[in-house]
Amino acid sequence: MIALGTLVLNxxxxxxxxxxxxxxxxxxxxxxxxxxxxxxxEAAGDLKLAMSR
Amino acid sequence: MxxxxxxxxxxxxxxxxxxxxxxxxxxxxxxGAVRVWSAETARTDPDAAKSLDDLMSQRTAERAxxxxxxxxxxxxxxxxxxxxxxxxxxxxxxxxxxEGGVVAAYAWSAASATWERLGEVTGVSxxxxxxxxxxxxxxxxxxxxxFKDGAPPxxxxxxxxxxxxxxxxxxxxxxxxxMEYREQVVNFIVQNVGAENVTQVSLxxxxxxxxxxxxxxxxxxxxxxxxxxxxxxxxxAAPGGASGGAPGGGSYDPFTGGGAxxxxxxxxxxxxxxxxPAFKFLPMKTPLAFEAAKFDGILxxxxxxxxEDGAMGEVAAACNGGDPPGAxxxxxxxxxxxxxxxxxxxxxxxxxxxxALRGEAAGVSAELAAAAAAACARSVAETPRLPxxxxxxxxxxxxxxxxxxxxxxxxxxxxxxxxxDDEASRFRSFPLLRIWFLSSxxxxxxxxxxxxTIAGRDFFVRPDRITQCRRSHRRTPRxxxxxxxxxxxxxxxxxxxxxxxxxxxFHFNLLTAVLDSTRRMDWPRRHPRMPRPPPGWxxxxxxxTCPRACTRPPSRAxxxxxxxxxxxxxxxxxPPATTTAGxxx
Numbered sequence: 244m245i246a247l248g249t250l251v252l253n254x255x256x257x258x259x260x261x262x263x264x265x266x267x268x269x270x271x272x273x274x275x276x277x278x279x280x281x282x283x284x285e286a287a288g289d290l291k292l293a294m295s296r
Numbered sequence: 297m298x299x300x301x302x303x304x305x306x307x308x309x310x311x312x313x314x315x316x317x318x319x320x321x322x323x324x325x326x327x328g329a330v331r332v333w334s335a336e337t338a339r340t341d342p343d344a345a346k347s348l349d350d351l352m353s354q355r356t357a358e359r360a361x362x363x364x365x366x367x368x369x370x371x372x373x374x375x376x377x378x379x380x381x382x383x384x385x386x387x388x389x390x391x392x393x394x395e396g397g398v399v400a401a402y403a404w405s406a407a408s409a410t411w412e413r414l415g416e417v418t419g420v421s422x423x424x425x426x427x428x429x430x431x432x433x434x435x436x437x438x439x440x441x442x443f444k445d446g447a448p449p450x451x452x453x454x455x456x457x458x459x460x461x462x463x464x465x466x467x468x469x470x471x472x473x474x475m476e477y478r479e480q481v482v483n484f485i486v487q488n489v490g491a492e493n494v495t496q497v498s499l500x501x502x503x504x505x506x507x508x509x510x511x512x513x514x515x516x517x518x519x520x521x522x523x524x525x526x527x528x529x530x531x532x533a534a535p536g537g538a539s540g541g542a543p544g545g546g547s548y549d550p551f552t553g554g555g556a557x558x559x560x561x562x563x564x565x566x567x568x569x570x571x572x573p574a575f576k577f578l579p580m581k582t583p584l585a586f587e588a589a590k591f592d593g594i595l596x597x598x599x600x601x602x603x604e605d606g607a608m609g610e611v612a613a614a615c616n617g618g619d620p621p622g623a624x625x626x627x628x629x630x631x632x633x634x635x636x637x638x639x640x641x642x643x644x645x646x647x648x649x650x651x652a653l654r655g656e657a658a659g660v661s662a663e664l665a666a667a668a669a670a671a672c673a674r675s676v677a678e679t680p681r682l683p684x685x686x687x688x689x690x691x692x693x694x695x696x697x698x699x700x701x702x703x704x705x706x707x708x709x710x711x712x713x714x715x716x717d718d719e720a721s722r723f724r725s726f727p728l729l730r731i732w733f734l735s736s737x738x739x740x741x742x743x744x745x746x747x748x749t750i751a752g753r754d755f756f757v758r759p760d761r762i763t764q765c766r767r768s769h770r771r772t773p774r775x776x777x778x779x780x781x782x783x784x785x786x787x788x789x790x791x792x793x794x795x796x797x798x799x800x801x802f803h804f805n806l807l808t809a810v811l812d813s814t815r816r817m818d819w820p821r822r823h824p825r826m827p828r829p830p831p832g833w834x835x836x837x838x839x840x841t842c843p844r845a846c847t848r849p850p851s852r853a854x855x856x857x858x859x860x861x862x863x864x865x866x867x868x869x870x871p872p873a874t875t876t877a878g879x880x881x
Contacts, residue, residue, distance in 0.1 A: 248577070289576055292578075293575070
């Protein structure tokens, strides 16, 4: 998730579009709420934030 | 002990109050009037009461007008000539300052291609003039109060002229919060609403016996009527002046939630919500690698498949921090990689994955690199395509970027590992990985080119990320076969391998992550939406893919030297300048 967030942050517009089409925001939100570990939830929050930018 | 309190609404700031022996109170106000307050209706002067009511109504109207004027002055208005320009989208709005100073809102109607007048701007949401609804009632303000992380914000309604203490108490009661927060809530209200918009709490007193203890509260030095101590001092607010200062000097916006009240000294969690959200981990700048391995399980499986325990144990020990393996052991590993059937390759690939992390210390050589890359490609491309093969091959591909020689060797087989003509079986394993690999190796932004039709979906890659198939590719004819695309004729494509080399840290990181993600998810099935072709792009027929499927070197006659926008040619990735002969560094 961390590296996917990096991809979303630093990637091209088509990378972001692809990530959006794949539904990464929903996955990140689900993991942010009910991720297994705190680190998982925090990473999911990062990914969610990256997707929203 | 008898205690009581009286609150009087005055049209302006009031000075100290005086109590008369008959329990009446006298106040002096900033409007120049001295008023005598009495609990006995017999002494009430109807004219004075009506005059006071009129004055209060007038002040309320003045405040509303001033607030609207302030809000309108902050609006970005445009002259009427701006309506001559069509809107950029349906529903686009403009605020126009019409003749006579009237500020009106217009919306663009795409259907009629005209600007439609919505009406005069009589209030601006967020400036205090707009009413907000909460609990079925309209309020001048509805603040969001964050009391706990992750919990929805609590709503704190407030009307201009309300008593902040009453509002705070009601809020704390309805929210189930302790009354210790009252002063902070009052502070918050006064600071965000402005001292002039709250009730002039001109007098509180507690009667002990025969009025021996009287506490006066005046604007600017109010006293908590419940505790007798200083409740709040509006920060630097002159009488009648607006406060609005945020704690810490920042500007508070009570409407957007940016200035949500957070108790500073609260024992319960209370973090400020106006802090900009920040990333905790991103961006990740350290490459990820698959570094964990269970050597016992790997060696057991290798032994089960008939490998020499001694040789494999020596290689595994070297991977685990031991001495470098002997040449014979490395040669044995190379032999296995070259000769073992596909269904037995995955433990070997796992060993190679760990070898890649230690490099020469674990016996990496040009021969081993070439054998590992070929085995990796074989395990993915040939049947049976075991999930274990796909997983270990992907991990090995990622770890190979840790070593320059291995990286070059694997890039020679990139198309076999990531892209091939028979995509159906691999598509579910490496979709994101392949898409990333194809689309992220160059920062240039040009029109997309369809790479191939895979499982009924189109994939695109930018033309500057594809290199033309050249004669020198004969040795490696299967490199990233791309068919049916168009390319900018004037563009000189960059070798993919060179592009990867320049920023392999970033790419490696992504490769690893994407691979790790796709390992667990069936992305194409769950998320069937894929990138659309660019506007104007025409999909070539399915049969336009490379007729040879790049399974053999293109003939000298058929190999195109330049890409043609209309040509349906076979384009291949240029091999890296260095070959496996450069290994062993």
